[in-house]
Amino acid sequence: MKKYLAILVSLIIGSCVDPYRPPAISAPNTYLVVDGFLNGAGTSSIRLTRTQNLSDGKKPTVETKATVKVEGEKGGSQTFVDKGDGTYTLENGNLQFGQKYRVSIKTAAGRNYQSDYVVIKKTPKIDEVSWKVLQNEGIQFYVSTHDETNSTKYYRWEYEETWEFYSAFYSRVEYLKKAFVTRMDDINHCWGSLKSSGIFVGSTTQLTQDVINKAPLLFVSRTASNRLKYRYSLLVKQYAQTAESFEYWQNLKKNTESLGSIFDPQPFQVIGNIHGITDPTESVVGYLSGYSVEEKRIFVNSSELPTEWNVPSMYESCLPDTAPINATREKPSAAQQAESGAIPIDEIFSPFGAIIAYRMSSAYCVDCRTAGSNVRPSFW
Structure with missing residues (x-):
């Protein structure tokens, strides 16, 4: 959702006299951002924030003290727990696969929002997360999955990277309370981590079987970072999607990854399924989906990579x-x-x-x- 602000503004088109600055850049509106999903097999989590102008340079403002509820199409409701940091969670909600639910939100200011009803889908297991050396410049990761019932058709993936690394020097001394003393903790050996920022979706609607075979995820360069220096791990998360949610993420992908010159297709506003009730004309950023989550983790050791690779430590200087x-x-x-x-x-x-x-x-x-x-x- 952090990239969604780019969708709310037009491209800045330069001229030979003064740059064109779209009014949206300085617009005073702060739209509600709803980021999360309904989990059919675990804890549901929804994060509420507010959009901001691109020029602000600040972290998004979190929406606290709101009341968030999930309501079943057949009746009944449950209230999420406010964690105090803009995050609202529902543990053991017992949401049923194949049933429809919606989320209602009431902010501390008394403004009401509501999502469309969404069906809870069961996500198939991940068959394999694989990789191969690509053009001797790095490794490309892939994900494979299938649904024997041919009922999923639409998929989305996210991933989390973790890698082991060492700083340039091992410190056995620290300066503490104006004195040099023996260091008790190891600050030479660490692990880095990153979550995916791109959008990865796949569909089997054009295939005779509901099978995804080696859909490409991320490429890790052997020279751009130290991720492959010692040991690397990739955790892939898979989510079943409806046709509507797939279209939403596909359009969002086009907006965030296809921006170029003024001669390229211009960004368009992606319409979500969450709406203002207090003010029906108010825009709300986000799309609510319902599904279970499937995960698979793999490791890549440096001993598995080509021996001639010279992966940098990032501490050469x-x-x-x-x-x-x-x-x-x-x-x-x-x-x-x-x-x-x-x-x-x-x-x-x-x-x-x-x-x-x-x-x-x-x-x-x-x-x-x-x-x-x-x-x-x-x-x-």
């Missing part, structure tokens, strides 16, 4: 510096450098065993937490 105990005309002291943000690596001793300096470097080169987390993932 890192160098240590010697910081003296006492400041000199040429250099500030180790303590002064530490207070300015440098991270100590280890001690430098005199021939007599006294500490005379510390090796130090930037936080980026020493502390891997600047690019990830030093907490080992539970699945690693």
